[in-house]
Amino acid sequence: MTSIEISNIRLNNQQITGSKFETVKDLAGWMGALQAQDYAMSKWALGVRLPGFSDFIVEEAINKGEIIRTHLLRPTWHFASSDDIYWMLELSSPQIKALMKSRLKELELSEAILSKSNAIIENALSGNNHLTREELATLFNTSGIATNDNRLSHIMTHAEMEGIVCSGAVKDKKQTFAILSERVVKTKSFTKEEALAKLARNYFSSHGPATLQDFIWWSGLPVRDARAALEMVKQEFISETIDSEMYYLPNAFSIPKDKTNSIHLLPAFDEFLISYKNRTASLLPENHGKTISKNGIFNPIIVINGKVVGLWKRTVKKDTVIIETDFFQPTNPEIEVLFNEKKEAFGIFLDKKTEYKNKTGT
Structure with missing residues (x-):
């Protein structure tokens, strides 16, 4: 398999050359998660994989909570299907919290302050009362919690990792936050092993051909967990060594045969x-x-x-x-x-x- 074949198979598996999905939620579920810190461009990341869809249709799916924008994986902002948000958060949050620990200390965001912040968030957002960053910052400052020096971002990310808050509906063209449990009802729990297997299966199905090192990078998982995840599912995939690297890809895949430019x-x-x-x-x-x-x-x-x-x-x-x-x-x-x-x-x-x-x- 050549590098250009790898690239074109990825275009197919990522639904860029042609999509088999008819809803934003199903596409997000197939992809596992899509990086989404540039909100406007991340809507196009969904749109380019759903020909005929509009920015309005994609944003409606976001506003309805069919897909959720929150911090996951490496970590950064991602879109994920509402069906996947709880198990992905539970899998990601221990690693993200560990990465945040020293920065929280530098910002003097103690457990007591974060607990107080979480209480303010829950009180302010309960009852489907979606608020912007600016509105929440005002509430924190009024309560004596400083939000300067990137403290607000860390307060909100910590609340996301606690499963309290997630993205809400767009209000006056601004992003908002909402209570996660009000946006998405939790219906099923996964063991860590089930979650690891599902994440690896999602990644190599939608992003293959890819290597273990690619999966480690994308998932943000500790190396031991990423290796274990791949071991649980690798029999479901074709493996091929290319330039001394082992690549995994779905059993059913196609390499474009025609010479038509794309x-x-x-x-x-x-x-x-x-x-x-x-x-x-x-x-x-x-x-x-x-x-x-x-x-x-x-x-x-x-x-x-x-x-x-x-x-x-x-x-x-x-x-x-x-x-x-x-x-x-x-x-x-x-x-x-x-x-x-x-x-x-x-x-x-x-x-x-x-x-x-x-x-x-x-």
Whole structure:
């Protein structure tokens, strides 16, 4: 199996070249979790995998609690299906709490302060009263709990790890927080072993071909747990050694046989790149620095035939969206036609007319 075959199989398994799902919730369940700290772009991460869906439809699924945005895995913001949120939180939270411990101490967020904060959160949000960060910050400050120096983020993340709070419905175009148990009713518990197996099964089904090191990176699990998770499910997958690395992929997979060009405009922090420790199957080393900044910012990417060939960005206006591109190499007329189709699809997703500028502004 070649690197380009690895990349194109990933495009298939990640539902980018064609989706088998009809709801946002089912897609999120298939993916396991999708990184989502850039809220607007993360909605497109779902939309690009659900052709014909709009930003409005995706946000409705978020507002209804069909998918939940919270801190999981590495940790950072992720979308996950409401069906998976409890067991994924229970699996992720011990590791995330351990990572947070020293920073909480530096910020002087003691157990007593965090307990008081949690009580304020529960009291303020109970009864499906969804509040923004700013509204919660005001309540904390009024109660004598400082929210400066990134303390607010740590207070809220700690409450997420306690299973108290999660994302709420959008209010006045702002993100809110809500009580998790009011958003999602917990119906089933998983043992740690069941949760590990399910996470590994989800990852290698939706993200394969991938290695154990990729899974360790994506999951944020301790190495011992990640190894155990793979051991529990690896008989369900095909394994193949490529360049001395063992890759796992679903038993049912296909490698595209035709030579038709394909192009995709993928959002910042998309799973297609960020979910692998080794990204060389899709990203040439000479383009790495252009695509991923030194401080870990993943830019929106243009993917042609499985390879990252450029960057794009969007500027949203009242009735239009302006798309600007920076291709790493010259394109040909066939690629330009395909690109025009994809940029129009992005405009349709936002229900806006599309305008285009290349790097020189023409």
